[in-house]
Amino acid sequence: MKFFIDTANLGQIKEANELGILDGVTTNPSLMAKEGIKGHDAVMNHYKTICEIVNGDVSAEVISTEFKAIVEEGKKLAAIHPNIIVKVPMIKDGVKAMKWFTDNGIKTNCTLVFSAGQAILAAKAGAKYVSPFIGRIDDGNWDGVELISQIAQIYSIQGFKTEILAASIRSSLHIVKCAEAGADVCTSPLDSILGLLKHPLTDIGLAKFLEDAKKSA
DSSP, rough: EEEEEEEEOOHHHHHHHHHTOOOEOOHHHHHHHTTTOOOOOHHHHOOOHHHHHOOSEEEOOOOSSSHHHHHHHHHHHTOOOTEEEEEEEESSSHHHHHHHHTTTTTTTEEEOOHHHHHHHHHHHOSSEEEEEBBHHHTTTTTTTOOOOHHHHHHHHHHTTEEEEEBBBSSSHHHHHHHHHOSSSSEEHHHHHHHHHTOOOHHHHHHHHHHHHHHHHH
């Protein structure tokens, strides 16, 4: 399973990249706004900077909702850097645009996916990634990880090549559960990635080793 970081914060991206396990980045307009990145030129430059830090796919989201506008915006995003993946919402015109992008050699990430039916449409349109939002599904008292399992089973049976990108991750446990369920990619905040490092027995064991090392020095 590939690890993406879900942020527009350059410091966090660099920290995750320095771990040596980072495969890519996902962003969205909300994450850009959180970092104070405003205006078309500033956003485009920020995407370019991210691509120069990480040697992997970087999802850049369109804000248009009409077919022609999505296509035009997506073409501009894709021109920023070869690693850019155009992030398109799961709406009717989004599906049409993803098919156009596929036919014209532009890779896409279908976002805001909440059902297996939507995931099937994304795969049929040729999306490279499909992003089920498991945390938001959990918020509605449904099982987000179960959706990952369902999509993985359907894709395996049907031979779809679209990769399942588990999004809206809320915890380190989510990451582990998504790996069990068959996700190809997991995108999460830095805290959830770093949380995988932690276990109390590791801390206890290391403290004992260090204590014994001092005694034998």
